[in-house]
Amino acid sequence: MADLPPQKPQQDGGAPLVPIPMSADDLARGKRRIVLTISAISVVLLAVAGLLYKRWTDPVRAQESYDSGVHLFAIARYDQAILSFDRAGQLKPEMADAFLMRARSYLGLSKNDEAIRDFTHVIEMRPSDAHALVERGATYLEIKDFPSALEDANRAVAIDGNFARAFNLRGLVVRAMGDSEKALADFTRAIALEPTEDNYYQRGATYQMLGRHREAITDFDQVIAFKPDGAPAYFARAESRRALGDIKGADADHHQGRVIDGR
Numbered sequence: 001m002a003d004l005p006p007q008k009p010q011q012d013g014g015a016p017l018v019p020i021p022m023s024a025d026d027l028a029r030g031k032r033r034i035v036l037t038i039s040a041i042s043v044v045l046l047a048v049a050g051l052l053y054k055r056w057t058d059p060v061r062a063q064e065s066y067d068s069g070v071h072l073f074a075i076a077r078y079d080q081a082i083l084s085f086d087r088a089g090q091l092k093p094e095m096a097d098a099f100l101m102r103a104r105s106y107l108g109l110s111k112n113d114e115a116i117r118d119f120t121h122v123i124e125m126r127p128s129d130a131h132a133l134v135e136r137g138a139t140y141l142e143i144k145d146f147p148s149a150l151e152d153a154n155r156a157v158a159i160d161g162n163f164a165r166a167f168n169l170r171g172l173v174v175r176a177m178g179d180s181e182k183a184l185a186d187f188t189r190a191i192a193l194e195p196t197e198d199n200y201y202q203r204g205a206t207y208q209m210l211g212r213h214r215e216a217i218t219d220f221d222q223v224i225a226f227k228p229d230g231a232p233a234y235f236a237r238a239e240s241r242r243a244l245g246d247i248k249g250a251d252a253d254h255h256q257g258r259v260i261d262g263r
Contacts, residue, residue, distance in 0.1 A: 062092035069101055078108035096125045100132060112143050130156040134165050141173055149173045164194035171202060180209050197226035201233060213240035231260040 069084030085102035088095055103118035119136035123129060137152030150173045156166035171186030187203035204219030220237035223230065234257035242250035 062088045062095055062098070065091065066095065066098050066101070069098070069105075073101060073105055073108070076108065078105040081105045081108075094125070096122050096129075099125075100135075103135070107139065112139050115139050128159050130159040130163050130166060133159070134163070134169050137169050137173070141169070141176065144176075146173055146177050150177070162193055164190045164196070164199065167193070168199055168202060171206070175206055175209075180206050184210075195222075197223050197230070200226070201236070204233075205236060208236065208240055211243075213243045216240045217244075229260055231257040234260065 065084045065088040069081045069088060072078075072081035072084060082102055082105045085098045085105065088098035089102070092098070099118045100122045103115040103122065106112075106115035106118065116136055116139050119132055119139065122132045123136065126132065133152045133156040137149045137156065140146075140149035140152060150170065153166055153170035153173055156163060157170060160166065167186045167190040171183040171190065174186065175183035183206050184203065187199060187206060190199040191203060200219045200222040204216045204223065207213070207216035207219060217237055217240045220233045220240070223233040224237070227233070234253045238250040238253035238257065241247075241253060
């Protein structure tokens with residue numbers, strides 16, 4: 001039996017496929033789609049590049065703004081310092097120190113409410129920042145919000161039991177609230193941690209309030225040893241000397257205080 005010749009495959013329907021020609025409009029639409037796709041990809045790539053550039057440069061610019069603010073703060077140009085710290089905080093919102101320094105700048109302008117707001121933001125970012133708590137507490141004390149000031153002082157002491165400023169602040173607050181005896185314990189602890197001029201002065205002033213003038217004089221002696229050109233300690237010592245009947249010593253201290261003050 002003879003082999004049959006190979007058969008050509010048939011297309012569905014039995015008819016060969018015929019390419020359909022594209023119109024000019026179809027070609028134009030295709031080109032537009034290609035252009036739009038390329039444009040979209042370019043936009044995405046540019047956006048990604050911009051974000052990467054921003055992530056790389058923003059921390060650098062934030063630090064530059066912060067450093068500028070610190071310089072302006074140091075020369076008491078508080079308004080301009082605030083603008084620099086604003087910029088640093090915008091560029092790097094997690095930079096707690098920018099908000100801390102802006103709070104201090106607001107204090108330089110006696111804007112206590114704004115300062116408290118910034119200190120609060122810092123504390124929210126760094127709950128264990130005893131320094132920020134003490135600074136906010138001191139601001140509360142300034143506006144006579146004693147309960148809030150005491151709460152901040154207690155929190156700071158709980159965080160760092162060796163932080164002299166926290167004990168100094170608590171002493172000031174409880175004394176302002178009328179408990180001078182309790183304040184003495186805090187000032188004594190502050191002196192044990194840091195025997196500074198202010199810690200001695202505050203304890204001396206507290207002794208004086210309690211009528212313990214000899215102890216007050218001893219503390220004012222220490223203050224004067226630290227700062228011989230500080231008039232307040234001479235005036236305070238004069239008051240205690242006068243209370244003990246040392247009129248000559250009181251007059252000498254009062255005179256020295258007036259000389260230093262230029263009166």
